[in-house]
Amino acid sequence: MTIKFGWGWKIALLYSSFVVMMLVLVFASTRQKFDLVSKDYYKEEIEYQKVIDAGRNQAGLSGIMTIKASDLSVEIGFPSDLAGKPVAGTVVFYSAVSKDMDRKYPIETQENKMTIDRSALQHTIYKVKVSYTVDGTNYYNEHDLDLSK
Known part of the structure; x- marks a missing residue:
């Protein structure tokens, strides 16, 4: 049938x-689940010109900023132009995956370098946003960092 x-x-x-x-x-x-980059997105967009100016200041330096990851730590090397000068600012590890993976650290340098313990960071791809001030001049640098390996 x-x-x-x-x-x-x-x-x-x-x-x-x-x-x-x-x-x-x-x-x-x-x-x-959708996470916005920031709760104050529009306010930050208006103030973004300061970030652009700080990025230009960073590009004007003769030295470059280095970010290296090892199995135990992430080392941020500031440009040699700023050696011996006090650096104040923040380092933000931004993850597009989730805001719970984001980390923010105040800058504390020793010998023109900053070391961050890797155990506090997740195994993901971060956009490292370094915003700092030296001698009244603002600087800004972004760098992609793959910690997923």
């Missing part, structure tokens, strides 16, 4: 499967 489906049943089955698929997609999309 074989079951025969007429064209009416086939159309009904097609529409029913489409409705079920759409309901599954709607349910899955409502469970998706």
Whole structure:
């Protein structure tokens, strides 16, 4: 005995499967978590010109900023132009995956370098945002850092 489906049943089955698929997609999309980069996004966008100016100041230095990761730590080397000068600011490890993985550290240098213990950081890809001031001049540098390996 074989079951025969007429064209009416086939159309009904097609529409029913489409409705079920759409309901599954709607349910899955409502469970998706979205984190904004910042709660004060618009306020920060207006003040972004300061970041652009600080980036230009950074580009004007003859030395470069280095960021190196080892198994135990992340070392940030400041440009040689700033050696021996007091550096004040913050280092932000921003993860696009989740705001729970973000980390922020005040800058504390020794011999023009800063060392951060890697155990506090997750195994992910970070955008390292270094914002600092030396002798009243603001500097800013961004660097991608892959700690997922």
